[in-house]
Amino acid sequence: MALTIEGLRLRQEGFGFAADLEVTEGARVAVIGPSGAGKSTLLAAIAGFLAPESGRILWQGRDITHAPPGARPVAILFQDNNLFPHLSVAQNVGLGIRPDLKLSAAQRAQVEDALERVGLAGMGARRPGTLSGGQQSRAALARVLVQDRPVVLLDEPFSALGPALRNEMLDLMATLLGGTGATLLLVSHDPADARRIAEQTILVAEGVAHPPRETGALFDDPPEVLRDYLG
Numbered sequence: 739m740a741l742t743i744e745g746l747r748l749r750q751e752g753f754g755f756a757a758d759l760e761v762t763e764g765a766r767v768a769v770i771g772p773s774g775a776g777k778s779t780l781l782a783a784i785a786g787f788l789a790p791e792s793g794r795i796l797w798q799g800r801d802i803t804h805a806p807p808g809a810r811p812v813a814i815l816f817q818d819n820n821l822f823p824h825l826s827v828a829q830n831v832g833l834g835i836r837p838d839l840k841l842s843a844a845q846r847a848q849v850e851d852a853l854e855r856v857g858l859a860g861m862g863a864r865r866p867g868t869l870s871g872g873q874q875s876r877a878a879l880a881r882v883l884v885q886d887r888p889v890v891l892l893d894e895p896f897s898a899l900g901p902a903l904r905n906e907m908l909d910l911m912a913t914l915l916g917g918t919g920a921t922l923l924l925v926s927h928d929p930a931d932a933r934r935i936a937e938q939t940i941l942v943a944e945g946v947a948h949p950p951r952e953t954g955a956l957f958d959d960p961p962e963v964l965r966d967y968l969g
């Protein structure tokens with residue numbers, strides 16, 4: 739079972755993008771490549787924010803090419819965490835369950851459980867602005883957990899954090915989401931991130947997303963475009 743991208747082509751203004759690849763269910767895959775190469779475009783296409791000109795996206799054989807974003811098996815974590823400052827931490831997490839925040843007692847317990855798992859037990863009533871950067875990342879991760887989607891897309895998450903804290907968050911994310919069996923695609927500029935948590939890596943270069951390769955093998959013997967990027 740897999741996430742399959744078949745002959746996908748799309749265009750944004752002058753930028754053409756193509757992808758033809760498959761990600762095995764449950765895999766942890768890094769997405770790496772030069773700035774402007776199309777890494778975020780790949781994630782946006784999978785999430786349903788960009789309509790393809792041609793090709794198909796399938797999850798476990800089901801065609802989701804034209805499904806609206808909310809109906810896809812996908813949760814996204816962005817770099818800036820997307821926390822709403824006027825809502826409490828628990829409400830921000832609750833949005834992952836019901837956007838209108840009309841949560842049942844069981845759903846509120848689910849929020850508390852997610853906060854506990856990310857290390858924010860007892861902090862649900864606070865506003866995001868009163869949390870540290872690392873704690874805000876934890877809250878955003880809790881929201882992804884309660885969404886309980888089989889595919890999780892992470893677009894340069896935790897990049898606002900210092901190196902030690904970022905590694906801690908990557909490990910926590912890999913442990914918590916790995917425990918759910920989710921398929922992860924992680925955009926990063928840092929090969930060390932890929933080596934740290936991803937057994938496979940998708941290279942995106944010049945508008946083409948290449949099929950995933952084993953991370954160690956890719957970096958040990960990088961194609962020219964990756965060599966140029968790595969410097």
Ligand SMILES: Nc1ncnc2c1ncn2[C@@H]1O[C@H](COP(=O)(O)OP(=O)(O)OP(=O)(O)O)[C@@H](O)[C@H]1O
Pocket residue numbers: 750751752753771772773774775776777778779780942
């Ligand atoms: N909303 C948009 N309208 C038009 N062109 C866009 C839009 N968003 C991105 N692009 C173009 O699409 C190309 C790919 O952008 P994308 O954000 O996917 O790259 P990226 O690999 O994620 O880059 P970075 O590492 O800098 O985030 C870029 O050339 C960019 O200029």
